[in-house]
Amino acid sequence: MTTAVFAPPRVLTEQQVQQFRTDGYVVVPNLLTSDEIDNFVAQQAKPKPAEWNLGLQSHKADPNWKYVSNHPRVAGGAAQLLGGRPFIVQSMFLNKAAGGQGIALHQDTHYLPSEPNTLMACWLALTDTDGDNGGLCIVPGSQRDGLHPTRKNEGKDHVSWEVDYDMRDRDGREYKQKMYSFEITDLDMSKVVKLTVPRGAGVYFTGMTIHGSFANQSPTRLRSAFAVHYVREGTWLLRRDVQETVPAM
Numbered sequence: 001m002t003t004a005v006f007a008p009p010r011v012l013t014e015q016q017v018q019q020f021r022t023d024g025y026v027v028v029p030n031l032l033t034s035d036e037i038d039n040f041v042a043q044q045a046k047p048k049p050a051e052w053n054l055g056l057q058s059h060k061a062d063p064n065w066k067y068v069s070n071h072p073r074v075a076g077g078a079a080q081l082l083g084g085r086p087f088i089v090q091s092m093f094l095n096k097a098a099g100g101q102g103i104a105l106h107q108d109t110h111y112l113p114s115e116p117n118t119l120m121a122c123w124l125a126l127t128d129t130d131g132d133n134g135g136l137c138i139v140p141g142s143q144r145d146g147l148h149p150t151r152k153n154e155g156k157d158h159v160s161w162e163v164d165y166d167m168r169d170r171d172g173r174e175y176k177q178k179m180y181s182f183e184i185t186d187l188d189m190s191k192v193v194k195l196t197v198p199r200g201a202g203v204y205f206t207g208m209t210i211h212g213s214f215a216n217q218s219p220t221r222l223r224s225a226f227a228v229h230y231v232r233e234g235t236w237l238l239r240r241d242v243q244e245t246v247p248a249m
């Protein structure tokens, strides 16, 4: 019997891989073409069958979400950084209209604990994004400092919510864990970098890298993004709602 060899395309240069290792993130231009983005955005604007909307799991049902989450350049870069086949944990369409709130700076590991912690993301800009329209912000090198203390964000510039999640560990032990709009309490604002990410580019970052965004202050410019969270094959997600990961590509 022969086993299929997993041979993803090489998307990132050695230098880009190195930047991800050192800084906990890397911005990679041209992951999606303009036509691919136009098509995704056009499909999003149309009415869709109700069964395609699975929330964070819509990449399992919606062909357009599936296309982007499994895209050889998007998932291929994740494969390179993970050193193995990426499995899709969740996907999110992050449209922020003029005046829209941001997401308080956080580490994804707080939201998506996993064992081992191989969590990473690819955040794709579907419009030109920057500090003015509420683009992605990062703290370079923060992936090395462990998990930071948090509180629930209640400020008006950032969304605020709270959910009791069902959890299950590898041994089958089940429990509830309260999660909320995490805000890091010891954040050094002088270290926050507001990234400029052009349409079609993606930002890969680790589950430990501090990131988030501020409100869209532009009166006219939409900020639109699509984010996919991946883990390496064999990783156990503790949250039950995202536990059934699917192999990418």
Ligand SMILES: O=C(O)CCC(=O)C(=O)O
Pocket: 094, 102, 103, 108, 121, 123, 135, 136, 211, 212, 213, 225, 227
């Ligand atoms: O798009 C944003 O504003 C933040 C996205 C984010 O937190 C994520 O993709 O994990």
